[in-house]
Amino acid sequence: QVKLVQSGAEVKKPGASVKVSCKTSGYTFVTYGLSWVRQAPGQGLEWMGWISAYYGSTNYAQNLQGRLSLTRDTSTGTVYMELSSLRSDDTAVYFCISERETTGSIYFQYWGQGTLVTVSS
Amino acid sequence: EFVLTQSPGTLSLSPGERATLSCRASQSVDSRHLAWYQQKFGQPPRLLIYGASNRATDIPDRISGSGSGTDFTLSISRLEHEDFAVYYCHVYGSSRATFGQGTKLEIK
Numbered sequence: 001q002v003k004l005v006q007s008g009a010e011v012k013k014p015g016a017s018v019k020v021s022c023k024t025s026g027y028t029f030v031t032y033g034l035s036w037v038r039q040a041p042g043q044g045l046e047w048m049g050w051i052s053a054y055y056g057s058t059n060y061a062q063n064l065q066g067r068l069s070l071t072r073d074t075s076t077g078t079v080y081m082e083l084s085s086l087r088s089d090d091t092a093v094y095f096c097i098s099e100r101e102t103t104g105s106i107y108f109q110y111w112g113q114g115t116l117v118t119v120s121s
Numbered sequence: 122e123f124v125l126t127q128s129p130g131t132l133s134l135s136p137g138e139r140a141t142l143s144c145r146a147s148q149s150v151d152s153r154h155l156a157w158y159q160q161k162f163g164q165p166p167r168l169l170i171y172g173a174s175n176r177a178t179d180i181p182d183r184i185s186g187s188g189s190g191t192d193f194t195l196s197i198s199r200l201e202h203e204d205f206a207v208y209y210c211h212v213y214g215s216s217r218a219t220f221g222q223g224t225k226l227e228i229k
Contacts, residue, residue: 035218045158045166045209047218059217095165099213104153105172106213111165 002026004096004112011118017084020115022096029077030054033099035108036070036081038092048094051079086119093117123147125210125221133229140197142224144210149190154214157186157195160223161206169208170195202228 007021022034036048049060051070058070069082079096093114100109124147134140144155152173158166168177170186173193183198197204205228210221 044223045220047220102171105175107156107168107171109168114165
């Protein structure tokens with residue numbers, strides 16, 4: 001059974017950084033890529049970035065370039081999302097996702113439970 | 122900039138009715154890259170459809186997806202109470218993704 005378990009809620013001050021972990025289990029970690037998506041209160045879904053679990057290569061949404069860093073630890077099957085220079089509009093629930101691929105279709109099959117990050121002075 | 126526009130923003134229907142949700146892309150999309158998700162309050166999204174028309178595991182055949190090019194549709198026949206939620210379309214290609222703004226399906 002595939003599981004993605006994220007770290008707990010965080011409260012940060014503007015200008016600080018936050019690091020959220022996502023521990024996977026139930027499949028071979030390096031086989032599939034992982035994405036991060038966030039959702040501000042009452043708003044829609046925003047894709048943030050992607051990391052190859054095998055190579056560690058990354059792609060980031062243009063609006064987060066320079067502030068977002070995705071890393072992974074293949075020994076524990078864990079991926080990390082670090083966002084720096086936090087602003088109030090970074091307040092959101094952050095989701096990690098383990099992707100799957102079928103005949104050229106890549107989709108967000110398995111989701112973590114979400115981590116609420118609150119940025120407030 | 123690539124944009125997905127969903128309509129309507131809110132759809133009010135009664136159980137037993139049919140729902141038709143639209144997703145329009147600002148440029149043509151490879152249909153293999155189009156997916157639909159359902160989200161209920163306080164939960165992560167759930168994959169419904171991938172490759173524009175393929176149902177994910179355990180998704181009932183009341184739910185179907187169709188479309189190509191720039192116009193895609195999610196249809197739900199015989200609405201049940203569990204179907205009232207927010208629905209998002211999604212395009213993912215070249216390790217980048219875009220979501221539509223969502224359609225809220227509410228009980229009339």
